[in-house]
Amino acid sequence: MNQPTEAPAPPGAPGADLRTTLRPVAFLLLVGGVAGVFVLELMIGSVPIPPDQVVRYLVGAQVEEAAWRTILFELRIPRAITALIAGAALGAAGLQLQTLFRNPLAGPWALGLTAGAQLGVAVVVAAGAVVGSELLSRLAFLSEIGIVVGAFIGAGGVMAVIASVARRVSTITLLVLGLMLGFLAQGMVSVVLHFTTETQGRVFASWNDGSFAGVYWDHFPVLLPLVAVGLVGALLIVKPLNALLLGERYAGTLGLSVERARLSALAGAVILAAPVTAYCGPVLFVGMIVPHMARGLLNTSDHRILMPAAMLMGSLLGLSADLVVHLPWERHVLHLNAVNALIGAPVVIGVVLRNRQMRSMAV
C-alpha cells in the first residue's frame, strides 16, 4: 500500500482544497485518537488504573500492583484489541459494500450479513445441544471453529442471495431485501433456539447482545488471521473499487474485470464480517456509518485514502463505543449496540436526508 497521504492532486496544484492539504493532519488525528482511546479503554473500568501505569505496562515495564497487571492482561487488553480490529473490519466491509452496491446505506448489518451469521451461529449452538454439549465442550477449539464456520456459511448465504439480485433491483429494494432477510434469519434463530437447552439459550442470548468483552487471548489465533486477511484484501482492491465509482459499465471499459472485482469485494466483506460476528455477536451500525464519517473527514471518495481512513475510523468508533459501555456505571445497563444506535441512527438519518434521491451514490 502506498502512502495514503499522497493525495491524487499534485502538491501545490492551483485551487487545491484546504481539506486536501490538511489530509495528513486528519490521518494523524485519527491515529492519535485511536491510540488515545485505546489507552483510555485500559485505564477506565470498575477498577481505575492510572495512565502512567497503563503506559508502563504497555512498554513492558513493572507496574505498581500485580492485580492491575492481571486486569490489564486478562480483561482489558483483549477487549481493547477486539474493539480495535472489529471496528476496523466492519468499517472496511461497509465501505466495500457501499461502493460495490452504489448504496450509501449498505453495510454488513443492513444487507443482512450479520443476521445470516447469527443464524449460522444459532444452528451450530443448537447442533451442539443435539449432539451433546459435553462432546463439544470437550473439543472446545472445534466448537469455536464450528461457530466461526457457521457464521461464515450464514453470512455467505445471505451475501449470495443479495449479490444475485443486486443488479436487477433498485437501491431501496436492495436495502429492504437485506433487512427482510435479516428479520427472516432472526425468526429462524428463534425457531432454532427451541432445540437448545436453557443454559445454551442464555449463552446465545448474551452473545446475541453484541459485545467486545467476551473475546480472550485464546480466541485470537482464529480471529486475528481472518480479520488480517480481510483487511489486507480490502487494501488490495482499492483500485477496482475506485473504478467502480463510475458504475460497472464504465469500470468494465477501464479494463476492470467486473465479475472478479464483485466477487473479491463480496468475499472480502464476508471474511471481515463473519468472524467478527462469530466472536463479538451482531455489532450494529458500525459498518454502515464509518465510511460516511471517513468521507466527511477527508472529503474524498478515493479508496486509496478512504480505505485506510475507514479502518482507523472504525477502530476509533469501536473503541469509543466500548469505552462508553464499560465506564463505571452505577448499574450496568448500556449495551454496545445501544451506544452504536445512539451514534449511528443520527448519522444514518443525516445521510438519508442529504441524499434525498437515494438513487445515486452521492457519498
Added chain:
Amino acid sequence: MLTLEQLSIGYRSRRDETVLASDISLELSEGELVCLLGPNGAGKSTLMRTVAGMQPPLAGRVLVDGDDIHSMPARDRARRLSVVLTERVHAGLLTAYALVGLGRYPHINWSGRLTDRDHKVIRECLERVGAQDLAHRYVSDLSDGERQRVMMARALAQEPRLMVLDEITAFLDLPRRVDAMRLLRRVVRETSRAVLLSTHDLELALRAADRVWLLPTGGPLATGAPEDLVLSGAFEAAFASEGVDFDRARGEFQVHRHFVGEVELVGDGLARYWTARALEREGVHVWEGDGPAPPILVVVPDGEGGEWIVSGGGAQVRHPCLYDLALELRARFQTVEL
C-alpha cells in the same frame, strides 16, 4: 485502424436471435471523426456497444489494429479504446482531476498509484479539453457540459487508439454541442486518434463529421462523406417517416404542414427570410410569381422597429411583430376555409 468484419449485431436470448443489422464490413482510419446516425431503434446503441466490446457480436469480428477486441483481456482492450456513455456519472466526492486520473486505470499497477508521467498525461488531457480550471472541483458540482468535457478528458487520458462516444452531446445545449464537436475535431487531428460518435444531431453531424455511418432500420449500413449521403438520397430513405421530410436542398428536416393559403410577400433581407419561415410554420405558402397573385399581400418592415403590413380584402392591418402577424393570418385563413 478499426475494422468491422462481416459484423452482425443484435441480441441473443436463450430461445431466439434478434438481428438488428448484419454483414457490416467497414474501415475507420486514424485522424477521422465518424458520426453514426440512424433513426431510433435501428440499433445505433447496439452497434456502439458491440464496437466498444461491451456486448458480443452475433457474428463477425471487431478489429483494432488487427486484433479482435472481443477476444482480448479487458485491460488490453481498455488501452486501445475508451468509451464515454450518455449516462450521467455519479462519482460522489471525486474531483475532476481524480476522475480523469481513473482514465489511467489500464496503465497503472494494482495499487492505483499515479506516476509523474500519469500526472503529466492527466494535466495535458484536462488542458486539451479546456477543463484545467475544473481540475479541483468536485464532479458532482459540475454542469452537464463541464462534466462531459471532463469525461472526454478521462477518455483521452486512457490514451486509446479509438474513442467511442455514445450520444455524449444529448444533454448539452446547442452552443455547448457545437463546442464539443469542434473540440473532437481538434482532438482527432492533433492526436491522430479516431473517434466514433453516435448522435441524434443530424445537422451538427453533417457539418462536423469526416464520415457518416448511416444505419437505417433493418440495415444495411451506408457510409460516406455526409454530403455523399445527402446527394444519394440515403438520408431521406433512412429517416423517411410520416409528417417529416428530409430537405435535400437545405440539409435539414421539414415538417409537413397542411396547406392553408398563399400570400404575396414584399420586402427583402433578414426580415423577409424570417417572415417566410414564420409563414411556412403556419402552412402559408409564399407566392412565387406563377399563376394569379393571391389576394393577400404582406409587406415586411424595412428596418428595425418597423411594422408588418397585411392588406387584402379591402382592409389594411399593421403588426409590430411576427407573432401578431401569424395570429392574424391564422384567423384570416380559417375564415376563408369556413
